[in-house]
Amino acid sequence: MTYILNIETATKNCSVAISKDGKTILCKEMAEEGYSHAEKLHVFINEILSEIEISCKDLSAVAVSQGPGSYTGLRIGVSAAKGLCFALDIPLIAIDTLEVLASQIKVTNGIIIPMIDARRMEVYSAIFDSKLNKIREVRAEIIEEDSFSTFDLPIYFVGDCASKCKTVLTKENFIFLEDKIYPSAKEMCALSYEKFRNNDTVDVAYFEPYYLKDFVGTFSKK
Structure with missing residues (x-):
């Protein structure tokens, strides 16, 4: 029995899903203009684990959308995924964000x-x-x-x-197809399970999101 936590934060959609043997059990997500990932991500993770009555220790791996996408969104998702994998000593799986979107x-x-x-x-x-x-x-x-x-x-x-x-x-x-707007963790479940079965994982310590372009910050004028 393989439980994988799937995290998708590359766009405005903050999305979390739990899969069992590659099948989506439960997904929670919210897309907002203001990017609520920092506030919602860990809430969604805790709610999902509670609702399906498993704990973090039951997870076999964590999968994260690797990008490209929002710099801030990717950082939040990858940081959360790496923290869980390090604490639980379980594999980290990286999924191409555009493949997740295409899978819809x-x-x-x-x-x-x-x-x-x-x-x-x-x-x-x-x-x-x-x-x-x-x-x-x-x-x-x-x-x-x-x-x-x-x-x-x-x-x-x-x-x-x-x-x-x-x-x-x-x-x-x-x-x-204008009703297919954002990638969702629901579509990550089959992809992450296949990678898990093939032992296709990434190094928890050194993995970085695929930004594609360098981040350019903006600074307020004083």
Whole structure:
């Protein structure tokens, strides 16, 4: 019996799920403009463990969304995951955030392009086939009229970029699934269990989120 705690904080969605042998048992999540991850993450973890009546000691591993995404959100999620793994002496599993987002939809043909907003017309994106095999690596890219124009297959876009991208990406084979906005820990459960079975884990001490771009802070003028 394998219980894995799955943590997804790469976007505005603060999401936590517990899986048993790869199946989602319970998920708690909240997406807010103000990024409530610091306040909600540990509350969700404690509530889930309590509701399914297990303790941290019953966990076989912790999985965390590795990015790309919000610098602050990723730091909060990874710090929590690493702290639990260190204290419990259990493995840490890192899951590609864009793969988590792409996993929300099931299609029989075409390709899936998950996108996470990176401000202005820039997005973090990757390309998957209908079987969720990654056919193009993660990139930070500026969306332009000819972006993805080399594909003639149906292209399904998921993520929080629909409103800014659909006015630019207007080809007939471009399909925006606007109800699939944020990655969720629910979709991490099968992915993390597969990695656990294959002993595909990361070093708790040295693992860092995949930011893709350097963090640029802002400072108030005095």
